[in-house]
Amino acid sequence: MTLQFSGWLPGGPTRPTTARRCELAGGEGAVVRYDERADSLDFAPDTGPHPHGLAVVTARDGHWCLTNLHAEDTYFVENMESGGEFVKVAPRRRDIPIPFELARLILPVPRGAGMVKVFGPEPHYLAPSALSGSAANWPRLDEDCMYFRVLVALCEPQLRGCPPGAVPTVAEVIERLGDGRPAYRISRAAVNHHIDYLAMHKLRVGEWAGAADGKRSYWKREAVVAMALRSGLVGEQHLRMLPSRRVTARQGPGPSRLPAPPPRSRR
Template structure:
């Protein structure tokens, strides 16, 4: 069964060929200006054998066969997320489900889309005995602290990865439609609580309070987005249909 789908760029010479190429695990596909490439890109700025895509089960790897150009692999859904694959790098793993290889070509940028729709998951084994593993981060999406965290993460989840974080006053205004009693004090209390809950600082029962945590909001948002504690679909808690419970 195939695991990777490659969508050639519109600059490919053969417009009558397949619009999508499917690769099974272990299969390879070359692209470049040369006639022997599976995806031929007739552009003078593209190397004759520019690169190679290798299907690896639920992900894929990119080999940059160019001697000079760095390729960029973008995540179109990742708000600017990307990786760089330098000249001569072989089989660099690409972690994105939807990817776009961008080739710099004599003033032009040529894109090849690669999809990795296959998702493999571990199946729970009911025969394993013992206590269950404690979750790394335990959050309740019905609580107000989660709504505060979602409001802090919202600008960057909306496609602005470098957006400044909202101020406490802006968070209060964002939450007020679903939380009429929201105030600077209550929002700041929830931010302090999140810092303890997500283990960015010791709890009140600890004898050593630890160093002062500067950039608390930035640390919370960075942690939440890095480990997917808040996703774009979670922003529903900020709307009237999915407000956080008391």
């Protein structure tokens, strides 16, 4: 597997990135440290105590493990292949198995949050002859129906890398599906109907969301997005179902609307 320092979390201090890489074979480990002189994260072999380390990454057969060396900070591991999936590693937790083959490890340091890309070991799969013949429990969604396009629009921000809490409003869903064209605009009542149908009939999130009392008007949108992403019902391949984002050419400044100065009198 490969570890690669990929820079600093967007929104943090802007500074040049020093490329650091580390290759690990099965059973080997690496300590992730902050190099103050180079202002980057670097890697060292896991050979013993780690008084100045941030984390330990260990390669296993078919997965990799993470140890959080910090006494107070929680670390985050994001799945770069499926938006919205992440694992939290509590302080002092040791050898947490990480199931993501391609991941982004977020590590806080005194000057910001550094990002380490992890290219994990190739996962193992069962042979087709060993698969179970029992029926799956996840609901089957019809990708040709409008409710599925509404669901994709709701999931789009997280599929494109936004934080897990980024769920569009009904107005934003209407704008995204219509792409600014009145002829393709869907009504607010229709969007709400599709969200209710997903929440109550297809995904049945009201049974576990714990917010069906109506105190929060947006709980259904949050619940259907969480359910769809966690269960893999919506993925990046479905983004092609949404209208392509139109980019208009940049226009120059228009003529000034200030009144012309009065002509000077000639004497």
